[in-house]
Amino acid sequence: MRERSAASGSGMFLTELILAILIFAVASAICLRIFVAAHQISSESSRLNHAVSSAQDCAECFKASGGDLQDTAALLGGALAGGGSAVEVRFDSDWRILPESEPSFFYTASIERLPEKNGCIDANVTVADANGTVIFAIPVSALPGQGALL
Amino acid sequence: MNQRSRGTGVGTVSLIMIFTVLCLTVFAMLTLSASNAEKLLADKTASFVKGYYEGDALATAVQASIAGSGGFPESACGIDISYEQEGAAAVASYSCPVSDVQDLRVRLRLDKGKAVVLEWKTTYSQEWETDDSIMVWDGEDFE
Numbered sequence: 311m312r313e314r315s316a317a318s319g320s321g322m323f324l325t326e327l328i329l330a331i332l333i334f335a336v337a338s339a340i341c342l343r344i345f346v347a348a349h350q351i352s353s354e355s356s357r358l359n360h361a362v363s364s365a366q367d368c369a370e371c372f373k374a375s376g377g378d379l380q381d382t383a384a385l386l387g388g389a390l391a392g393g394g395s396a397v398e399v400r401f402d403s404d405w406r407i408l409p410e411s412e413p414s415f416f417y418t419a420s421i422e423r424l425p426e427k428n429g430c431i432d433a434n435v436t437v438a439d440a441n442g443t444v445i446f447a448i449p450v451s452a453l454p455g456q457g458a459l460l
Numbered sequence: 461m462n463q464r465s466r467g468t469g470v471g472t473v474s475l476i477m478i479f480t481v482l483c484l485t486v487f488a489m490l491t492l493s494a495s496n497a498e499k500l501l502a503d504k505t506a507s508f509v510k511g512y513y514e515g516d517a518l519a520t521a522v523q524a525s526i527a528g529s530g531g532f533p534e535s536a537c538g539i540d541i542s543y544e545q546e547g548a549a550a551v552a553s554y555s556c557p558v559s560d561v562q563d564l565r566v567r568l569r570l571d572k573g574k575a576v577v578l579e580w581k582t583t584y585s586q587e588w589e590t591d592d593s594i595m596v597w598d599g600e601d602f603e
Binding site: 319322323326327329330332333334337338341342344345347348351352354355356358359361362365366369418429430432435446447448449450451452455 | 470471473474475476479481484485487488489491492494495496498499501502503505506509510513514516517521523524525527528529
């Protein structure tokens with residue numbers, strides 16, 4: 311009688327254990343997906359914050375140099391591109407500025423100068439990833455010969 | 461009696477499992493809400509910066525128009541400009557919208573065909589409304 315009740319207790323314990331493991335597996339799979347989604351959202355936010363900060367750096371350097379792209383490139387540590395009508399700055403995966411000679415990059419910030427009108431130099435600052443997907447873009451205007459560094 | 465105290469009783473596993481799943485769910489929800497708040501803040505910051513630089517570009521275009529005209533235009537690029545006399549020089553003032561509640565306020569001293577920046581700052585465009593809905597003691601004795 312005692313053996314039978316012990317065997318029944320072990321069976322119940324085993325059934326409970328299996329059920330608990332099953333429920334835990336389902337719940338942890340759902341929670342894991344939530345953690346992954348949260349990580350992706352957080353990475354996107356961090357990427358956007360860095361892009362905004364880089365775009366602001368570009369815009370302020372452009373304004374400070376009075377719209378001169380060569381001075382802007384020198385200030386930012388970037389290089390002239392597009393036949394001298396743009397400045398490109400390349401970043402690695404941690405948003406550190408890469409030297410011109412580095413062929414592989416993760417993000418770029420470019421300042422494309424528009425034709426001058428009404429004595430005002432306009433440009434578009436665009437921050438994109440390596441695939442060319444735009445993360446953040448702002449317009450910027452400068453007055454020639456009136457930058458803070460001039 | 462000895463047998464009962466030796467092993468883990470029926471129900472203990474369920475209790476541990478419920479506690480673990482509950483902890484896991486709570487932490488997952490907290491993580492998700494924190495990252496959502498972070499994204500919301502990043503989007504708001506990006507929106508403000510975009511608005512600021514759009515306003516800044518407009519203000520620069522107005523400044524270029526004023527400096528280029530050599531006179532006192534009443535408006536430029538759709539922005540109204542007001543003037544006042546400060547000493548020997550005239551001072552131009554205008555505001556460019558940055559967001560629904562903020563403007564970029566600019567004051568320029570017009571001197572010998574140049575527009576020198578006196579003020580270039582963001583200000584609240586909305587009227588300040590004090591919240592006096594909460595009854596607080598004003599320092600006087602009760603009657």
